[in-house]
Amino acid sequence: MPEFKRGKGFADIFEPESTVFSFMEKTARRVFSSYGFAELRTPVMEQTELFARGIGTETDVVQKEMYTFPDKKGRSMTLRPEATAGVMRAYIEANCHARESVTKLFTYGPMFRYERPQKGRMRQFHQLNCECIGASEPQADAELILMLMTFLGEIGLADLSLQLNSLGCKECRPRYHQALKAFLDALNPEDLCEDCRRRKDTNPLRVLDCKVPSCKAVTEDAPRILDYNCPACRDHFRAVLDVLEKSGMPYTINHRLVRGLDYYNRTTFEVVTETIGAQGTVAGGGRYDGLVRQLGGPDVPGVGFAAGMERLALMVDQAGGVPGITPPDFYLAVLDEAALTDAVVIAQRLREAGKRGEVSFAAKSLKSQMRQASKTGARKCLLLGGNELAANAIAVKDMESGDQETVPLEALLVKI
Ligand code: HAM
Numbered sequence: 307m308p309e310f311k312r313g314k315g316f317a318d319i320f321e322p323e324s325t326v327f328s329f330m331e332k333t334a335r336r337v338f339s340s341y342g343f344a345e346l347r348t349p350v351m352e353q354t355e356l357f358a359r360g361i362g363t364e365t366d367v368v369q370k371e372m373y374t375f376p377d378k379k380g381r382s383m384t385l386r387p388e389a390t391a392g393v394m395r396a397y398i399e400a401n402c403h404a405r406e407s408v409t410k411l412f413t414y415g416p417m418f419r420y421e422r423p424q425k426g427r428m429r430q431f432h433q434l435n436c437e438c439i440g441a442s443e444p445q446a447d448a449e450l451i452l453m454l455m456t457f458l459g460e461i462g463l464a465d466l467s468l469q470l471n472s473l474g475c476k477e478c479r480p481r482y483h484q485a486l487k488a489f490l491d492a493l494n495p496e497d498l499c500e501d502c503r504r505r506k507d508t509n510p511l512r513v514l515d516c517k518v519p520s521c522k523a524v525t526e527d528a529p530r531i532l533d534y535n536c537p538a539c540r541d542h543f544r545a546v547l548d549v550l551e552k553s554g555m556p557y558t559i560n561h562r563l564v565r566g567l568d569y570y571n572r573t574t575f576e577v578v579t580e581t582i583g584a585q586g587t588v589a590g591g592g593r594y595d596g597l598v599r600q601l602g603g604p605d606v607p608g609v610g611f612a613a614g615m616e617r618l619a620l621m622v623d624q625a626g627g628v629p630g631i632t633p634p635d636f637y638l639a640v641l642d643e644a645a646l647t648d649a650v651v652i653a654q655r656l657r658e659a660g661k662r663g664e665v666s667f668a669a670k671s672l673k674s675q676m677r678q679a680s681k682t683g684a685r686k687c688l689l690l691g692g693n694e695l696a697a698n699a700i701a702v703k704d705m706e707s708g709d710q711e712t713v714p715l716e717a718l719l720v721k722i
Contacts, residue, residue, distance in 0.1 A: 313429065314423055314429065315420075315421070315423035315427075315428050315429025315430065316428070316429055316430045317428060317430070317616075322627065322628075323619060325628055325631065326619045326622050326623065326627065326628055327432070327615060327619065329461070329622070329628040330434065330461055330615055330618060330619070330622070331414060331434070333457065333460050333461050334412070334414065334434045334457055335412070336460075337453065337456055337457045337460055338412040338436060338453065338457070339412075341410070341449070341453045342410050343410040343411065343412040343436055343438075344410065344411060344412065345411075345412050345413065346393060346396060346411040346412070346413045347413060347415070348386075348389065348392040348393060348395075348396050348413060349386075349392065350385055350386055350415065350416060350418075351383050351384065351385055351386065352383070352384060352386060352391065352392050352395060353381065353382070353383060353384070354372070354374050354382040354383060354384040355382070356384075356391050356392070356395055356601065357372060357384050357386070357387060357388075357391050359600060359601060360390065360391035360394065360569060360597060360600070360601055361387070361388065361391060361567045361568060361569065362509075362567065362568025362569065364505070364508045364509040364512065364568065365509075365512070365566060365567055365568055366501075366512075366566060367387045367388070367419060367566060367567065370420065371387060371419040371420045371421055372384045372385070372387050372418075372419070372420065373385040373387075373418045373420060385418035386417055386418065387417055387418060387419045388417055388433070388435075388567065388612065389413050389415075389417065389433055389435035389612060390435065390437060390567075390569070390594070390597070390610060390612070391601070393411055393413060393435070393437050393610075394437075394439075394597055394598050394601050394603065394608075395601060396411075397409060397411070397437075397439055397598065397603065398598060398601060398602060398603035398604075402439070403440070403603065403604045403606055406440070407440050408438065408439070408440035408441045408446075409437075409438075409439045409440055410436070410437070410438045410439075411436070411437050411439070412434075412435070412436045412437075413435045414432065414433060414434045414435060414615070415432060415433070416430050416431070416432050417430070417431055417432065417433050418430050419431070424584070424585065425582070425583045425584070425585060425620075426582055426583060426584070426585030426586075426614075426616060426617045426620060427585045428616055431614055431615070431616050432614070432615035432616065433612040433613065433614060433615065434457075434612065434613045434615060435610065435611070435612040435613075436450065436453070436454075436591075436610050436611055436612075437608060437609075437610035438450055438608065438609050438610060439598065439606055439607075439608040440606050440607065440608070441607065441608075441609070442595065442607040443545075444541075444542045444543070444544075444545035444546045444549075444573070445545065445546075445549055446609055447546045447572075447573040447592075447593055447609050448545075448546045448548075448549030448550055448553075449549070450591070450609055450610070450611065451468065451470075451546075451550065451555070451575055451611075452549070452550070452553055452555060454577065454589055454591075454611055454613065455468060455555060455577070457613075458577065458588075458589070458613075458618075461618065461622055462622060462625045462626070462629060463579075463588075463618070463621050463622070463625060464625075465579055465580070465581050465621075466577050466578070466579050466588070467558060467577070467578045467579070468550075468555065468556065468557040468558070468575065468576075468577055469557065469558050469559070469560035469563055469575060469576050469577075469578060470543075470546070470547070470557050470558070470559055470560065470563070470573065470574070470575045471531065471532070471559060471560055471561060471562075471563035471564070471574050471575075472531065472532060472535055472539055472540075472542070472543040472572050472573055472574070473511075473531060473564065473565075473570050473571055473572060473574055473592070474531060474534060474535045474536065474539045474571065474572065475536065475538070475539050475571050475572060475595070476571070476596070477536050477538075477539075478534055478535055478536035478539055479531075479534075479571070481534050482529065482531050482534035483510055483511070485529045485534060486510045486511065486513075486514075486528060486529055487506065487507075487510045489525075489528050489529055490502075490506040490510055490513060490525075490528075491506070493524050493525075494524075497520055497521075497523075497524040498513070498520075498521055498524065499516060499518040499520070499521050501516065501518075502516050502518070502521050509568070511564045512564070512566075513525060513528075514528065514562045514564045515562070515564050515565070515566055525562075530561045531561065531564075532559070532561065539572055542572055542573070543572065543573060546573050560576070563575070563576055565590060565592060569594040569596070569597040569600075570592040570593060570594055571592075571593055571594065571595050571596065572592070572593040572595070573592050573593045573609065574590075574591070574592035574593070575590065575591060575592060575611070576589065576590040576591075577589040577590070577613075579621060581621065581624060582617060582620040582621055582624070585617060586617075587614075587617070588613055588614055588617045588618055588621065589611055589612065589613035589614065590611060590612065591609070591610050591611025591612060592609065592610075592611075593607070593608070593609040594607075594608050594609070594610070595607040595608065632662075633682070633683035633684060633685060634662045634663040634664065634682055634683065634684045634685075635656070635661040635662050635663050635684065635685055635686065635722050636653075636656060636661060636662075636663035636684050636685070636686045636687070636688050636722050637663055637664060637666065637675075637678065637679035637682050637684035637686075637687050637688070638652065638653050638663065638664070638665045638666060638687075638688045638690060639666050639672065639675035639676065639678075639679060639687055639688065639689050639690070640665065640666050640667075640675070640690055640691070641672065641689055641690060641691025641692070641694075642691045642692050644692060644695075645690045645691055645692065645694070645695055646665075646667070648690065648695055649665050649666075649690050650665055652688075652690070652700070652715065652718070653665045656718070656719070656722070659719055661719075661722060663682075663684055664682065666678060666679075672689075675687075679705065680705060684705060685704070685705055685706070685722070686702055686703065686704060686705060686721070686722045687702075687703045687705055688700050688701065688702055688703075688718075688722075689701035689702075689703065689710075694712065697712070698714060698715050699712050699713060699714050699715060700712070700713060700715055700718055701713075702718070702721050702722065
């Protein structure tokens, strides 16, 4: 047993998983920047109050899932459970509003939520996150959704369902709250889980988000929020759907889609798959028009989303991994320890000439080095020992055909 172990719900991401992560990051940067998004990196820790006020004190995230602790001066700090609140804090602090009417920011990195770990659900996980701040037009929501779907396509994913709903605005949502609360009050309280009995009074929308089967069943016929949208919210949602339809982007309306965070209004959306188990929501987002103001900034609208990289990675793996990874050009096996210095020098020249490969250290048997060579996937295995060195030559073995020849060192580049 090792003396130190990583925490439950925390992962060490080795190859080939780390290659999948960097492939997603690279693709995200390329796709998002082609829509005018600029990269922002924010701290992983913020004042607790930012999340409480931004995400909502009645959400599961704030109630149960935050890593919160006092710093050395007794201030309450929290490891970010999501990126949006921190991005808004940065936007306000840098006064972006004064420089441009629309600010598009993209960020990625680790987030922390104290949840019960399972496949696709970690305590430290990674999000790719986009925020478009300053645009109130429904076409901005639609373009953001198209960008997300484009990105998912570019990393090779299919079998995805895009689901949408509209949560209305501060004018029409209270009417829906009332109707939903009346519906929930009329239920037998025993049919709701303990959390939902509380949510019913503090934040009835959350009940629709509950994953407990009995709560789901008894709310099957709950009033639908779209029926309570005011004309302005209805027009907004219609315009979002228009863009999606004209672009040929399939979607479904999900009346239960209320999202787990409190800052949303109007458009909300999630991208869901059934191919990776119970935790099948790979991305989610929506509009949050009052959020910047609520955090002490100007009254600007916004819309954004985050995609969970661990869940995407599961899908990328199923889809056959990262496309187009080229195997290394060489593996340099060292047949005798005295050849090691020259081996490193030769390998360095090859890399300077654009070749990729590695030297075998700790010269072991030829057999184990050949095994290692084929494990790396190298096209050629180079063999260097005392005899080769004396002849100023090196043996080159083609890993596919098994053919081997000895070539003068100066001719090596041509051979690999
Ligand atoms: P969220 O729905 O809480 O939204 O998280 C977005 C995505 O992060 C989820 O769909 C899921 O893929 C991934 N995720 C969440 N929790 C975990 C976990 N414990 N383990 C693995 N993956 C997880 C937000 O965070 C919003 N800030 C999105 C947003 C941005 N809305 C507007 N702008």
